[in-house]
Amino acid sequence: MKRHSSRLRGFLPMAILCVAGSHAGVATATVADTVPRIAWSPCPAGFVDPVWQPVWGQRLECGIMTAPLAYDDSAEGDIAVALIRIKAGEPSERQGALFFNFGGPGASPVNFLPDTAYLWSSASKDDPLDGDKRRLADRYDLVAVIPRGLAGGTWYGCQPVAPTGIDGNDLSIYRNNAAWRIFVDDAAARASACADRLMPYLGTLDHVHDMERARMALGETRMNFFGVSYGARVGALYAAAYPMRTGRMVLDSSMNFTATFEEQFDETPRERHEQFMLRALIPAVSDVRYGLGTDPDAVLRHFMRMPGKARQAWGPLISKPATLSAALVMASRAVSDDEVTVDFMRQHIDSRPFSIHTAVNRYIRTAAVSLIDALEADAPAEIIRRPVYYAVICGDTPWHRTLPALRERARGWATSFPTSTGESIDAGLVCHHWEPSSRRQPRLPGREDAPSFLMVHAAFDSATPLALARKAFVASPRASMVVADGMAGHGIFGASATPCVEHSVGHFLLTGELPAERETHCAYEPRKPQQHSGRADEPDLDERRKVLLQRLRHS
Structure with missing residues (x-):
């Protein structure tokens, strides 16, 4: 495979300080003989969104x-690891540090931590819903270790690969043998383009050891931790490696950390499709006002006949009957991908009503406008860096499926779960061609001796479905879980006014007290808009919350 040199990005010109001893594997991780050091300084220009510098001032720092x-001594040399922190708002009340991982893999906390800290710090201590968030921001440094390979530390990247000429990678749409060959060759090219000496040393266990190193450098007696999505895997692996150092740990919208990545990808399409059926299709055919008929199979066939461009753009956004109706009606007016354009759809949106019922027509039209906007929306900023993403998912745990098995799975999903995207098969293809690693981490079974921790989850989470998170919960006898019934979302703490979520998480992080019951449910309550101060130098709270939640959905 073609190799290329590693590059340094971000603020590596800062002083690189002392190196601590190595850690062994999960079962025998030990404390280093030498206390490491972190060089803290103001974040370099352009590294963090400039909106935050006037907000945080000297409280915002970047470290290296x-x-x-290789903590297991399988390779020589060092790597630069970056950090970001926002120091406690009330230094005289400081009680320690709270570490974060916002998901991915391959997502940088630089894109999440300043928003999170701003939302928490803007709350009133007297607010019955958000007061605990303010107390956390006042009493704790909010810290994140930037995963290896991302900007700020030693950079890991891949060589460019020629485009395939196919718009997207959804194998439920592009089902012929010629397309399959293109996808296989493209996956092989991408895997080969990422070959680098750093590749085996970017895994979750390496990141966990880096977190422990940072904990020691900060002089913290315990690792207090908040992880979202893949961040739950990070937290679970830390607890397995360092059970005596694990403090208060919250896992929000957790993936199934007891499974391999291949197993997680295998099980997700079914769960996503069932959510589509339960939340969008069945309600739509059960209500004649949506005008889709009463046969769910017929509606599903209609969905599968949508032009590929519309299906790829709109399929992941369909979570309500109004959105499904809008997508099907608009797609029926386009006979090819060439007509799935903003101008074409806007010309036809007023050609006839979506429903003869005024209220439902209004709901569907609103959904249609959102779908049209999605066609012209700029691609979201790269929240997940694909080189690091693949290095982790392909390198952490084994992938077993052969190319014929993946082909058969793609055919089966195209028929059984047509609302699933091509993400799972694409990951399988890339990881099939990925250079095998001898440093894969062990499977994480539930551990009876693991520290207590809290899981929170929305009832409907298409990114990390509740049914899969529940497998990790069942396997973790000392865990507690809080579920927001009726809520759809990913990264839910602070996203709503659901009392059992907001109160349980804040209280646990402040006191270490878990809910009285092992599993708690309460009804989802939406969050009301917040009053803006009107000051031009203060970001709008609702807008920043929206930005944060959008990024979490892509992490």
Whole structure:
């Protein structure tokens, strides 16, 4: 495979300080003999969104530390690891540090932590819903270790690969043998383009050891941690490696951290399709006002006949009957991908009503406008860096499926779960061609001796479905779980006014007290808009919450 040199990005010109001893594997991780150090300084220009510098001032800092490239001594050399923190708002009340991982893999906390801290710090201590968030921001440094390979530390990247000429990678749409061959060759090219000496040393376990190194450098006696999505895997692996150092740990919208990545990808399409059926299709055919008929199979066939461009753009956004109706009606007016354009759809949106019922027509039209906007929306900023993403999902745990097995699975999903995207098969293809790693982490079974921790989840989470998170919960006898019934979302703490979620998480992080019951449910309550101060130098709270939630959905 073609190799290329590693590059340094971000603020590596900062002083790189001392190196600590190595850690062994999960079962025998030990404390380093030498306390490591972090070089903290103001974040370099352009590294963090400039909106935050006047908000945080000297409370916002970026750090750099050196770490062994391989904690198990399988390779020589060091790697630069970056950090970001927002220091406690009330230094006299400081009680420690709270570490974060916002998901991915391959997502940088630089895109999440400043927003999170701003929302928490803007709350009133007297607010019955958000007061605990303010107390957390006042009493704790909010810290994140930036995963290896991302900007700020030692950079890991891939060589460019020629485009395939196919718009997207959804194998439920592009089902012929010629397209399959293109997808296979493209996956092989992408895997080969990422070959680098750093590749085996970017895994979750390496990141966990970096977190422990940062904990020691900060002088914290315990690792208090908040992880979202893949961040739950990070937290679970830390607890397995360092059970005596694990403090208060919250896992929000958790993936099934007891499974391999291949198993997680295998099980997600079914869950996503069932959510589509339960939340959008069945309600639509049960209500004649949506005008889709009463046969769910017929509606599903209609969905599958949508032009590929519309289906790829709109399919992941369909979570309500109004959105499904809008997508099907608009797609029926386009006979090819060439007509799935903003101008064409806007010309036809007023050609006839969506429903003869005024209220439902209004709901569907609103949904249609949102779908049209999605066609012209700029691609979201790269929240997940694909080189690091693949290095982790392909390198952490084994992938077993052969190319014929993946082909058969793609055919089966195209028929059984047509609302699933091509993400799972694409991941399988890339990881099939990925250079095998001898440093894969062990499977994480539920551990009876693991520390207590809290899981929170929305009832409907298409990114990390509740049914899969529940497998990790059942396997973790000392875990507690809080579920927001009726809520759809990913990264839910602070996203709503659901009392059992907001109160349980804040209270646990402040006191260590878990809910009285092992599993708690309460009804979802939407969050009301917040009053803006009107000051031009203060970001709008609702807008920043919206930005944060959008990024979490893509993490």
